[in-house]
Amino acid sequence: MKFTSKFLTLVVLSIMLTSGFLSAQKSVEVNAGGDVVSRYIWRGLDFGKSPAIQPSLSFGYAGLELGFWGNYTLNETASGSDEIDMWVGYTFGGKDISLTAMVTDYYFPNAGLKFGNYNNYDDPDGAGAHTLEAGMVLSSEKFPLVISAFYNFYNDAGNNTYFQIDYPFAVKDYDMTLFCGASAGSKDNPNYYGTDTFNVINIGVKAGKNVKITDSFSLPVFVSYIINPRVEISHLIFGISF
Numbered sequence: 001m002k003f004t005s006k007f008l009t010l011v012v013l014s015i016m017l018t019s020g021f022l023s024a025q026k027s028v029e030v031n032a033g034g035d036v037v038s039r040y041i042w043r044g045l046d047f048g049k050s051p052a053i054q055p056s057l058s059f060g061y062a063g064l065e066l067g068f069w070g071n072y073t074l075n076e077t078a079s080g081s082d083e084i085d086m087w088v089g090y091t092f093g094g095k096d097i098s099l100t101a102m103v104t105d106y107y108f109p110n111a112g113l114k115f116g117n118y119n120n121y122d123d124p125d126g127a128g129a130h131t132l133e134a135g136m137v138l139s140s141e142k143f144p145l146v147i148s149a150f151y152n153f154y155n156d157a158g159n160n161t162y163f164q165i166d167y168p169f170a171v172k173d174y175d176m177t178l179f180c181g182a183s184a185g186s187k188d189n190p191n192y193y194g195t196d197t198f199n200v201i202n203i204g205v206k207a208g209k210n211v212k213i214t215d216s217f218s219l220p221v222f223v224s225y226i227i228n229p230r231v232e233i234s235h236l237i238f239g240i241s242f
Contacts, residue, residue, distance in 0.1 A: 029060035037239040040071050043162055043181055044202030044228035045194065050075035063091045079110050097140040106131045121157045131155045144168055158186025160193055177206045199230040
């Protein structure tokens, strides 16, 4: 059985489970929203060099979550960086300490490859349209650090990795986060994170707050200052969430 059919089977089962959740509305969590951002900066890398709209949709039940996330640039010449991701994750533990394990499917619809093409990078017919990543996120309310690690296990010749530490805190009306991310690099696919050796590629701070529009409606806004020490570039990003 090819990997394509295995993964598509997992997707179908996830959708079936999610459909089952809908019959138990009291237990199902559905989240739909989106961000409008001045730039799409992912792990220290600028995708599209354009403002973007980023919709999201997720379904959760008893620790299991199926979600979708997209990025659509507002500059037609940068549409090659448009992105649709799907993830399946499960969270163990509770508020004191929790561990989330997930698999994310990265797909770029304008890359000229069909959605159903799940070829690996070394396939004789060429690489497929999807890169698959395994991830783990450890967090605790008592010890306010979020530690995450990610590993590309399919369709990446370098099996690139990424690690990040986040420190969330509050200053008056602002929700703040300090973060630092690094990649181990890859000799076989250094372009993925822009490095072939271990390098810190994503340092910054994010501040967000709810801006009151009316007595009954507030709009979440945020600003992030990001530095990529590897390429010596900084970014100042503004975003609105809905």
